Amino acid sequence: MATGIGKGHHLHLIDGSGFIFRAFHALPPLTRKSDGLPVGAVSGFCNMIYKMVEANNGPDAPTHVAVIFDHSGKTFRNDIYPEYKANRPPLPEDLRPQMPLTREATRAFGLACIEQEGFEADDLIATFAVQARDAGARVTIISSDKDLMQLVGGGVEMVDGMKNVRIGPEEVEAKFGVGPDRVVDVQSLAGDSVDNVPGAPGIGIKTAALLINEFGDVETLLERAEEIKQPKRRQTLIDNAEQIRISKRLVTLDQNVPVEVGFEAMEVREPNADDVLGFLAQMEFRTLTNRIAEKLGVEAPTVAAPAGAPSADGAAPAKRDMPPIDPSKYEIVRDKAALETWITAIRERGYVAVDTETTGLDEMIADLVGICLSVEVGQACYVPLRHVEGEGDLLGSSERAAGQMDPAEALALLKPVFEDAAILKILQNAKYDMKIFAREGITLAPIEDTMLMSYAMHGGLHGHGMDALSERYLDHKPIPIKSLIGTGKSQITFDKLKIEDAAPYAAEDADITLRLWHLFKPRLHAAKTTTVYETMERPLVPVLAQMERNGILVDRDHLSRMSNTFAQKMAGLEAEIHELAGRSFNVGSPKQLGEILFDEMGIQGGKKGKTGAYATGADILEELAAQGHDLPARVLDWRQLSKLKSTYTDALQDHINKDTGRVHTSYVISGANTGRLASTDPNLQNIPVRTEEGRRIREAFVAEEGNVLLSLDYSQIELRILAHIAGIDALKQAFHDGLDIHAMTASQVFDVPLDEMTPEVRRKAKAINFGVIYGISAFGLANNLRIPRDEAKAFIDAYFERFPGIKQYMEDTKKFAQEHGHVKTLFGRVIHTPEINAKGPRASFAYRAAINAPIQGSAADIIRRAMVRIPDALRAADNSARMLLQVHDELIFEVREGEAEATAAIVREVMEQAANPAVKLDVPLVVDAGTGLNWAAAH
């Protein structure tokens, strides 16, 4: 049945996961020089792989090679026995970021890289070994895992890759006391403390082998247990019969995994010099790079040249040698045969750039129209799926266009590729396409995202959209989509385009994405931001995609009733305002309002802005109201209602999805320079809370029947981070003691004992605390507290005198920014500050942003780390809670009524520990939790 392998072939199956762990534990903790990324395991792994590849030319060379990895997550064994491998310590933090790199290394060496969800590497190895053996091929398993010894014999042999010793039937017998065919029987009796296989208590390998040699196998032994002479041993076997049977199922390898990779993909081929040397150079493995370059007869690339990092002024790096972009060269895939040719090419390459074309921008509504693929720079294809023909009259009678594949057939062919753990999918803004594919039943993984690579390297320097990146790094302006679908009212959807017109535009995006990826991959390392990208940007993509697809239930009637109430109140206010003004005008027009106030009513002190219009912001109107003017006071009320109505009670209703009845926001991972997320369409991160009237809008965000909303938020996270970064002992101590931090600050700065603290003094200290986070200035503080500027300055001076560490932090940060053109968060996120050395007020802005960025950014990093870990934590506890929203320091879940408390405990633990082990904070992180039937009640 197995194709692509047979007599005369020799298959090497390499236990990749085994290699990684042995390399990790055997080698000292090596880190990459330029940025400290741990690479010890990768280095050991590469050396071992290289040794294997070198042997591929030897006398006993394999014709086929595959490197097999464990897939993270549950396997079928956990269904049999939940405790399986439950005593394993979590993956060491130093090892985690190295995992994807080992896959990359495998592909770079030109080897098939295989893993599959739900199965361990051992099962895949067993399946491939048996298939190849039955087809008549010779099989060598390179591993030292004793669990694989059951496969030895009949044309399958094992080699311990590290010690370079052969493991044949004799060696197996020496270890287990039985031949390979009885290994599972011995293992199921003896158990395995490493994998937490229970076995029979008190029976080890020696006794097990004795029993099996006497009775033949486990089943016979259990049937005839009464015959055992030793009473204790007999009783143990009788008492634990079921446990032994379970153990047998655990240790028996699955030889019938529905594998997704054929033997064709494992054929030995010469590694591509660019791929392998490029990877090794990025890793900064000088010795190995030089050795392999010599072997391949090419010049070694320069290793670890930080000069390759982009300069702080954001100048575009030089374009690499690539063929020019030529949309006329792209192919249109219209039938199965053509698509299969592409799929073969993808499997051979191990990666593919993917882009989708859809009917709109809202990925919860838009339909998939076509798919673009590219594996080679300059070559790309468009697979049209749902184009329609004809203008599509008013009745929508447009018909399916000719010359495209049946969508179901095409997607069925692509699904195994898109879900193959051994094939990297490269996308620009992967979250969008992931959500589109999710609605087609396809889980896109693993992925790489050029938008996020750019964000990790160049956050603060420029935007990260495809057009901007293409123009900047490829010197190429992509075909504007508007040139095809038009704008405004006459705009059409993508499916209405003729396939021939759509294809060049569509395929170009995949080509561009692939080019960007080739350019960014080495630079990501040079910019020292690989860890940030791999731990805080890329893993967030599937998490956010799921949250966005979850959405939150919104009570339309509640909003509608509020809208009506607001409309009535506004009408009343409007009449009053016109009465006071002496004429009717548009209250919503700041320009008209300014003229009424300062020209017609003659109020003094009107200030004009740069456009010549009077400023009428809330602060100005408040001042006028305080002077006793009624009209501005009414306008303030009117504006509040107008804002609530238009932005929330009205607009939110339009965002309720017809199919789900829920509101699905979209998070922009690269939206904020500091690492914060941004929320759009609608923005659910600015739902009112500060006023009573506004807060009622939160009552419209509800839980489904039988569920509650659970909200958890970090308490004072930015001040805690400030205390840590600036090293302020008094603040740290206050957080350790659980004190009221603003009262404590007030007490220190204003010399007031805590028990004599007044709300007024505390308010001032609170304003200073926040001011510090924002890059304090006397002007800003004076504005905020409505006090004279010299008074504000006196406060700040007193504060700095009491906490000199804060002043020091601010000066150090400014100096660092001026020297490097960027600042960093505690977790290594780089935030560029290109204007820090500018002249004039721009530098002042940049200075305050530079003070704020490490604080806001570290807090953002922490919640990102928590969000990445939460789905696993919930899954491990079999908890069904759904994460719905993130509001910078708050996470909102929907959870079954009885499960709220358990969920809160799990999530709180993850959130409070989220900095660990990368950063050991000097202050505790504290998370507050609340539940309720709606968001107002839960918050």
Added chain:
DNA sequence: GTACTCACG
């Protein structure tokens, strides 16, 4: 398309 205003952390 830009400016202004205001909602959130």
Added chain:
DNA sequence: GACGTACGTGAGTACG
């Protein structure tokens, strides 16, 4: 010494 400012966002409205 003057500049003209609190940090980070998104969205709705008016207006040219």
